[in-house]
Each structure stands twice: as structure tokens, then as C-alpha cells.
Amino acid sequence: MTCRTVKQFADAAAPEELFTGQWQNRPSVLDDYKPYLDDRWSEGCTNAWKLWGDRPARLQGQLPAGSRLPARQAHLTAGGDRQAALTSGRRRLDPPAPDTLTEAEQIQLKAVRTNCPELDALTQHVRSFAAMLTGRQGQRLPDWLDAVRQDDLPSLHTLAVGIDRDRDAVIAGLTLPWNSGAVEGHVNRMKMLKRQMSGRAGFALLRKRVLLSS
Template sequence: MTKWMLSRPESLTETEQLLTAVLSNCLELDALNRHVRFFAQMLTGRQGERLPQWLDAVRRDDLPSLHALAAGIDHDRDAVIAGLTLPWNSGVVEGHVNRIKMLKRQMFGRAGFSLLRKRVLLAT
């Protein structure tokens, strides 16, 4: 089901196109499908200005799990809108932070700060 919802409709096989039949029989899945596709369009099209519209639509439907997601997004709405709109991201920095944390976990209890520092500086 998740693969069906996250794939572009035109790229689904005939078997996977049974999604329309499933969605017509379950109103909750149909609403979830609409919200997922709308969010995917915002994400891929850098249309962060449409986020408030999406949040309002999510709150109108009885989907508690999406309500939790909407509440989380509301805590930092401006940052989420910027992330969905601007072409810049912190992916490279996050990758380096993740790598350093992995090295730190590997070294825990084995050596002191000086060796950890050398491994971080020498790791590429």
C-alpha cells in the first residue's frame, strides 16, 4: 500500500492500479492518499507556501497519525516552510555530523579524546 501511495500514478503497473479500487472502498485510505500526494507535490516542487493549506486539510480529516505529524510541523512551521521552499539544505553538514557520531560510538570506552580527535580529522 505504501509503495502505491508514494509512486507516481503513471508509473504504477496494472496490478498496482488496483489502488483506485481499494481507495474507493476505504475513505480513510483515500484521504491519506490525497494528503500524501499533496505533500509530495509540495516537497518535489518546492511549494512550501502551500503548507498551511495542507495542514488545514489534514486537520479536517479524522486521521490521528497525521494530526500528530501536523502538530509536530506546527512547532517549527517557519523552518519547515523554508525547507520546502528554498534550494539550500544542510545535508552535507548532517552527513559529517552523522559520521563523527559513528566514530565516537565506535571509540566509546576504548581510547581518550586525543585518539578520537585524530580519527575524526583523518577520516574522509
């Protein structure tokens, strides 16, 4: 964090002054519905899931994730409402494992997936990949990639392209019991030693420290 950023926080007279930058005033799928959402927010409804559940027909499918509205409205609200909204958004972006959901949460998730086909497809692909990863079922990867490409999910398509560049290695990683954890640990240790000695010693001393610290 630069001194300029620290000064900006220190000199801000109101919370709204902190929310500026390249991400502000960008077009959003909610732009046409902001008057309705602002009215509901002013009435005291600051829960995006509640707003989505009470939405008019024209809002069908616009609030499936449940976290964007609090984040947006937090930019316009001070005090506890902002903190509560942001906290709510973080919780929804980091959901628990499916088998740990309560009955009410399962019903809520089912409703969200029903109203958003893209989110439903994404959920299926993510859970399928998790099953491959935890069950070491790398042989299923080609079928998983084909299934991903059949859905309109650009982010997963990008992931699929990256996997295809080194498909054999990914399949091995999803199948074999070995990993490179030990090697990565040694690499991190050597980087730490190198940073500690930056500009103060040559290769000979660095080599000696690496060998003696192993």
C-alpha cells in the same frame, strides 16, 4: 536478537508457536466476519483483494487496504501459503508511484478509494505533500495543514501538530534548495570514530583522528 529468541525459533515444533506476544488476540474490525473469511480461506482463496472483491454486503469497507487479512491468516497457515500471503502484504504496503501503475492497478486503486473515504482522503493529502516536497512549494504548507485537520485522520493530525511546532523550519525545508546532508555526514563519521575508540582513548586522540580523517 537474544539467545532466548533464537532458542524459541529453534525449538518450535510448528509455525504457529512462533506467533505469540502482545500483538496476538487483539480486537479487530474483522472479528464479526472471521467465520466467513475462514471458510473462504479454507476453500483456497488466500488473496485479500479477491476476498474484498467477492465480499458480502456486510463486509463493505472492512478490507480496503488488502493486506491485513493475509497477515492475520499467515499466523494460522504453514508452508508456502504463509510466505505468499506475507509477501503479498509487503507489496501492498509499499506501492509504486501513481504514474507507474498499470491500467488494471489504476482501476483497482480507484475501486478501493471509492469504497473507503478515509483512504481516499489520505491518498490526496499524501500526494499533495509529495508535490510540495518535490516541487519546493513550501508556501502551500499552511493550506495543507488546514485541509488535513478537516478530515478524520488522527495519524495525520499528529503529524500536523509536530509540523506546527517548527513550521518556519519546515516551510524553509520545503522551499529552499539547501539541506543539512553534508553536516549529517560529518556527524555520522565522528560517531563512527567515537565508537571505534570507545573506552580506549581520550578527547585529544579523538580530536586528532577527526581532523586527520576529514
